[in-house]
Amino acid sequence: MANVLINAPKTAKRGAVVEIKALIMHPMETGFRPGTMGKMIPRNIIEHFTATWNGSEIFRMEMSPAIAANPFVSFFAVATESGTIGFRWTGDEGFLVEEQVAIAVE
Amino acid sequence: MDRRHFLSCTAAIVVLPFGSASATPEAMAEAIKKMVGDAPVRAERVKLDLPPLIENGNTVPLVVSVESPMTVSDYVKTIHVFNEKNPQPHVFTAALSPRNGKAIVGTRIKLGDSQKVVAIAEMSDGKFYSASADVIVTLAACLEEST
Numbered sequence: 474m475a476n477v478l479i480n481a482p483k484t485a486k487r488g489a490v491v492e493i494k495a496l497i498m499h500p501m502e503t504g505f506r507p508g509t510m511g512k513m514i515p516r517n518i519i520e521h522f523t524a525t526w527n528g529s530e531i532f533r534m535e536m537s538p539a540i541a542a543n544p545f546v547s548f549f550a551v552a553t554e555s556g557t558i559g560f561r562w563t564g565d566e567g568f569l570v571e572e573q574v575a576i577a578v579e
Numbered sequence: 580m581d582r583r584h585f586l587s588c589t590a591a592i593v594v595l596p597f598g599s600a601s602a603t604p605e606a607m608a609e610a611i612k613k614m615v616g617d618a619p620v621r622a623e624r625v626k627l628d629l630p631p632l633i634e635n636g637n638t639v640p641l642v643v644s645v646e647s648p649m650t651v652s653d654y655v656k657t658i659h660v661f662n663e664k665n666p667q668p669h670v671f672t673a674a675l676s677p678r679n680g681k682a683i684v685g686t687r688i689k690l691g692d693s694q695k696v697v698a699i700a701e702m703s704d705g706k707f708y709s710a711s712a713d714v715i716v717t718l719a720a721c722l723e724e725s726t
Contacts (some may be wrong), residue, residue, distance in 0.1 A: 490680030503689070505666040526678070533674040539665050539689050541638040547685035551678055 477572045479560065484577045485552035493524065493532075494547040495560050497570060503538035519544055519564035527556035536564075552578045602668040604695070607661050610668040611699065614659055618707050620699060625710035627660075627698040636690040636720040645682035645700040645708070649675075655682040657701045664694040665720075689720040 480494040497519070504516025516538065524532040532548045550558075559573045602610075611620075628642040645655045654677045660670040673684045682700070690696075697711045 494685075501689075503666065529678075531676065531678045534684075534686075535672040537667055537669045537671060539662060539667065539670040541687040541689050545685075545687045547642075547683075548673070548675075549679050549681040549683055551680040553678075 477560070477570060479558075479572060479574050481558055481574050481576060483575070484579065487552060487554075487578050489552045490549050491552050491576075492547060492549055493558065494545070495522070495524070495572075496543060496545045497562055498543055499562075499564070499568070501538065501540055501542040501544060505538065517565045517568075519562050519568060521561075521563045522546055523561045524548070524550075525559040525561075526550060527554065528559070531558075552576065554578055602663060602665055604663045607663045607668040607695075607697065610661055611659075611697065614672075615699065615701075615707050618705070620707040620709045622709055622711070624708040625698055625700050627696065627710040627712045629696060629712045629714050631712075631714060633690060633714055633716045635718050636692075636716040637718075638687045639690050639714075639716075640685070641688050641696070642683065642685040643673075643698045643700075643710075644684075647682045647700075647702070649677050649680055649682055651677050652703070654679075654703045655700050656703050658682070658684055659699045659701075660688070661697045661699070662688075662690065662694055663696075664692040665690065670696075690714065690716045691719045692716055 476498040478496040482491050485491050499519050502517040506514050508514045518538050522534045531550050555578045557573045562570045624646040626644045633639050643658050647655045655675045658673045661668050693715045695713050699709045
């Protein structure tokens with residue numbers, strides 16, 4: 474099970490722009506490196522990252538192998554309503570992790 | 580990083596200064612052209628923050644910020660980042676909307692060599708803006724499996 478670290482405010486004023494940071498444990502193996510036996514290590518990366526606010530998409534990122542191991546993403550969002558911010562990572566070898574955090578908007 | 584790991588990395592750099600599977604400035608230009616088409620790309624409104632001297636190419640903090648009001652009528656649609664000398668020119672593509680409020684995206688990337696990194700922003704009106712940064716990488720993203 475992959476470890477996920479989310480950094481987002483728990484409360485925000487309506488209309489405020491909040492910063493959201495997401496970090497996930499993943500090797501991001503590029504597929505361009507020879508292993509100890511001289512054979513290429515097969516590619517294993519996260520390709521897509523999406524963030525949703527109460528189910529509607531607010532941010533999406535397509536990643537290449539050039540993203541560092543344990544991909545970190547930071548972005549901003551307008552606090553529109555209370556609810557949950559959802560995060561979803563998908564990638565090679567059927568990788569799929571979902572996480573959500575609650576946010577109260579007043 | 581222990582001594583053996585360091586030596587194996589350094590050896591890989593010395594032996595393979597030009598890896599067979601390596602992007603070139605031309606490959607980057609081609610990848611950009613594929614994304615942008617024939618539209619003009621102006622070097623303004625975008626800011627690309629990267630440390631100018633990178634000690635470890637395995638994880639390089641990168642922040643792209645674009646000057647934009649981020650309103651429904653005028654916002655940044657996508658941000659693309661490209662590099663010259665990694666095995667592939669594409670680094671990431673981020674899709675934004677007015678919901679973001681600020682057109683700022685941060686992440687960490689790998690860099691295999693000293694090179695130029697380019698960020699391109701596509702606005703909602705279809706115009707393209709860009710910024711580039713030249714970086715020096717002293718220890719490239721390690722090519723060999725760590726032992």
